[in-house]
Amino acid sequence: MPGTRLDLSRIEAARRVIDPIFLDSPLYRCEALEPDLGCAVSIKLETANPVRSFKARGTELVASLLADNGAGAVVCASAGNLGQALAWSGRGRGLDVTVVAARSAPAAKLDRIRALDARLELVDGDIETARERAAAIARRRGIRLVEDSLDIETCEGAATIGLELTEAAPSFDAVLIALGGGAMATGVGHAVKTRAPGVEVICVQPLGAPAMARSWHERRVVTTDSIDTIADGVAGRHPIPAVLDDLLLVADDAILVREASIIAGMRLLLEHAGLVVEPSAALGIAAILENRDRFAGRHVVTIVCGSNVDVDAYHRWVAR
């Protein structure tokens, strides 16, 4: 695929670097969801691993590269899942990991980052503030800054999910991918479009954090001033131009969904699939709920990308 930063042979090679505990995650049809959704639904479950999200696929690549090159420290900004994954991958390789997060990030995510021996620095503001602070730390300490979605390893790691999807039988018609910074959407999208071009690649973002989806529709970077969504994992405001370029090559659509649909999706996944998911992981189900005609009768895969929630907030969301 010309013009993309992604490369299938590098993605295939990534599978030999990532700890197998994060690979070959469950992929299964969930018929109990289907009466409510009107289509065949398969779940790609990225939560049954030590960090409860897909992010370690990418941090395994980053940490491995750093350790091979003799680096001793690394820093990232994170909404919570990248930081937890980098802490896990770095700890196993003797790296000194610093994570910068917003003070308002879910306590469960912050607690896990600390428990994994990372230094955690909290900032007032949102993920964009954290990104600036992490960059400053990297400059000052002269250490590697991991930038989610910009750093190709984060996209290549996520892309291994796409390889696994295309190797599954039976095949499916569309894949629904949570859209934040774009690492998962560009990575999975590239693997799917290269290996199974007939499969529709659909990104889903909350209406309350629509920067990348709007950018995709307008084919230019659109930033936003504020964030208003419970889907903390995908809540950015400043899309990265190179990531948008990659996304334009592989995404067939970028759908925006309402908060009520995200909550309804979380509830359906609990009630009919027995899955606790964080809001970002319910975006795919939310997209089906808002676009029933579009998906009717088709076979859709949704990537359940994380389950790191504050339990009290979760109970409030799913309570009827």
Added chain:
Amino acid sequence: MPGTRLDLSRIEAARRVIDPIFLDSPLYRCEALEPDLGCAVSIKLETANPVRSFKARGTELVASLLADNGAGAVVCASAGNLGQALAWSGRGRGLDVTVVAARSAPAAKLDRIRALDARLELVDGDIETARERAAAIARRRGIRLVEDSLDIETCEGAATIGLELTEAAPSFDAVLIALGGGAMATGVGHAVKTRAPGVEVICVQPLGAPAMARSWHERRVVTTDSIDTIADGVAGRHPIPAVLDDLLLVADDAILVREASIIAGMRLLLEHAGLVVEPSAALGIAAILENRDRFAGRHVVTIVCGSNVDVDAYHRWVAR
């Protein structure tokens, strides 16, 4: 291992028959649970598949054998998970599946059995009443009766979990297995004791349904008159002599746990692992909670064997 009905080469062969969607389930360390439990804990997750329990490993063998022999129909008694699994495995092979269950079984389990095109017959009474009724149907219709734990395929299917455990690195010190009729305990126990004899095999049953655990301790079949536990999946009263014989060869202990500990286990799995589990799947955590000194500092694997719960009951259990 002399005297057992189980055979490692047959268990290894079973892996070539069972649909891969049920094999190689996630196995991962869950550090977030550990501060509350005082030991290293790994989870073997048997819920991320189309029937949300381990039971299909066995029903795949049964249904495959029946289909190969040209059988057209099959019947079983079930607390809910075996019936759902047999319905799934039978549907894929064109079998007419009848499931007999207690009217008091969780509605979620009964609904799924119906949704998978099985005939569902409900009886007043408990699983033992359902077993009698299923046997009568098998005699009258001249069809195969699947008897959980007595039929060796149900044990061999479960035993494939044991193979996967022994192939994992790093190794562990003990495996905690929910004990009901004994298919999982004898099957997993056999595989583990054959391949990794140093690993302790510990069965866990509720105090409110203690028949098999008591039988193990007394080395003879002990029956009980009633069942009083929320752990519907392991609630039998009449242990099968041949299964007890197998269990005596592989189990190092059979622990009984209180209902409050089962609920505490479910809550810990939700809050620190993000897992919805049915009560039977929390028995291992309950056993650690009641025996902290015994497990302190060791590495324990617990098999999370099912997640089919009625959501309303689940919310009541885990609410604080």
